[in-house]
Amino acid sequence: MYPITTGNLTTVESLFLTETLAGLQACPKFMHAKYFYDERGDYIFQQIMEMDEYYLTNAEMNIFSNQAEQIAELIKGDTPFDLIELGAGDATKSIHLLRVLGKHNLEFSYLPIDISAHVISDLEDNLPKELPELDIKGLNGDYLHMLQKGITLSNRRKVVLFMGANIGNMDQAEVQTFLGSVRKLLAKGDMLIIGFDLKKNPKQILAAYNDSKGITSAFNLNLLERINKELGGDFELENFEHYVSYDPESGACKSYLISLKDHIVHIGAVTIPFVKDEYIYMEISQKYSLEDIERLASRSGFQYEHNFFDVNRYFVDAVWTVS
Ligand SMILES: C[S@@+](CC[C@H](N)C(=O)[O-])C[C@H]1O[C@@H](n2cnc3c(N)ncnc32)[C@H](O)[C@@H]1O
Structure with a gap:
C-alpha cells in the first residue's frame, strides 16, 4: 500500500482519484460510469455486446446496417461537414454510415471522441485499413471537452453522433444539462443523432444487465480492480455482489x-x-418512451427530424436539428 498524492498523477488519473474518492465518501456511495472503460473494461464491454441477452447492440446494428443510406440522405446536405462521434467505442455500427458516406464521395471528416485512449488509438490504426479514403482525427477525452475542441478544428457544419444508448448513462438532470451544453456548442442547421433504448418488457431489460454468464457482473467488478491497479486500492472483489x-x-x-x-x-x-x-x-441505463424523447428534444432546443427504428422497435436513433 502506498499513499497517493496527486503530485504523482497525470491530470486524467488525478481526476479519476478525486472523483472516485468523492463518490466513495458520499452517502450513499456511488461511482462514475465513464471509468468503466480501461483496456479490460473495453474488452469486457465487447463481450457484453456479443451476448444474446444484450439486445441493444443488435437492435442498433439492425438500424445502421439496413438504413445507413437513409441516414446519409438526411445528413448529406450541400456542403462539407464534420461527423463527430461521442463515445465511439469500436465504431462497428457507425462504420456502416462511414462506408455509405464514402461511397457517395461526400466531403467529410470523421472525429471520434472517446475517454479511452486505447479505443482512439485502435480506431486511428484500424479504420483506415477498411476505409482508406477516410479523413479521421481521434480525440481522447471527455464528451464535452473534446466536442468543444473538435468544433474549433474547422468551420464546416457539424453532425454529431451519440450512439449505443450512451445517453442512458445520464440521469434526467444530467441529460438536460448535457444536451443544453451540446446545443450551445452547435450552430443553426447542425445535426444530432442519438440512440435511445426504448421502454419494453422489464424482464428483457433486466436480463440484458444481469446475464446468466456473469459478464455484466465482471464489467462492474472490473472498476474495483481498476481502482486497485491505478489508485492503490485494496478492494477484495469477493466481498461484493452485482445487483x-x-x-x-x-x-x-x-x-x-x-x-x-x-x-x-x-x-x-x-x-x-x-x-x-x-x-x-x-x-444508470435509462429507458425512454417516444414521448420522453420528443420532450427532451424540444426542451433542449432541438427540432425533431426523423426516428429510425430497428425491426423489433426495441431501439430508436433519433435525428434532431438545431433550429
Ligand atoms: C457503451 S460503449 C458504446 C460504444 C459505441 N458508441 C457503440 O454504440 O457501440 C461507450 C463508449 O463511450 C465511451 N465513454 C463513456 N463515457 C465517456 C465520456 N464521459 N466521455 C467520452 N467517452 C466516454 C467509452 O469509453 C466507450 O467506448
Whole structure:
C-alpha cells in the first residue's frame, strides 16, 4: 500500500482519484460510469455486446446496417461537414454510415471522441485499413471537452453522433444539462443523432444487465480492480455482489455493487468503511418512451427530424436539428 498524492498523477488519473474518492465518501456511495472503460473494461464491454441477452447492440446494428443510406440522405446536405462521434467505442455500427458516406464521395471528416485512449488509438490504426479514403482525427477525452475542441478544428457544419444508448448513462438532470451544453456548442442547421433504448418488457431489460454468464457482473467488478491497479486500492472483489433493478414507471435501470460483509477498503492512505448490505450505485441505463424523447428534444432546443427504428422497435436513433 502506498499513499497517493496527486503530485504523482497525470491530470486524467488525478481526476479519476478525486472523483472516485468523492463518490466513495458520499452517502450513499456511488461511482462514475465513464471509468468503466480501461483496456479490460473495453474488452469486457465487447463481450457484453456479443451476448444474446444484450439486445441493444443488435437492435442498433439492425438500424445502421439496413438504413445507413437513409441516414446519409438526411445528413448529406450541400456542403462539407464534420461527423463527430461521442463515445465511439469500436465504431462497428457507425462504420456502416462511414462506408455509405464514402461511397457517395461526400466531403467529410470523421472525429471520434472517446475517454479511452486505447479505443482512439485502435480506431486511428484500424479504420483506415477498411476505409482508406477516410479523413479521421481521434480525440481522447471527455464528451464535452473534446466536442468543444473538435468544433474549433474547422468551420464546416457539424453532425454529431451519440450512439449505443450512451445517453442512458445520464440521469434526467444530467441529460438536460448535457444536451443544453451540446446545443450551445452547435450552430443553426447542425445535426444530432442519438440512440435511445426504448421502454419494453422489464424482464428483457433486466436480463440484458444481469446475464446468466456473469459478464455484466465482471464489467462492474472490473472498476474495483481498476481502482486497485491505478489508485492503490485494496478492494477484495469477493466481498461484493452485482445487483440490478428496473423500474418500468420511470424507465430507470440501475446497477449496484452490494457489500457482502462489514469491512474496510483503503485507497492509498484513505480508509473507506463498508457495512454488510451497503450498496455502491454504479450506473444508470435509462429507458425512454417516444414521448420522453420528443420532450427532451424540444426542451433542449432541438427540432425533431426523423426516428429510425430497428425491426423489433426495441431501439430508436433519433435525428434532431438545431433550429
Ligand atoms: C457503451 S460503449 C458504446 C460504444 C459505441 N458508441 C457503440 O454504440 O457501440 C461507450 C463508449 O463511450 C465511451 N465513454 C463513456 N463515457 C465517456 C465520456 N464521459 N466521455 C467520452 N467517452 C466516454 C467509452 O469509453 C466507450 O467506448
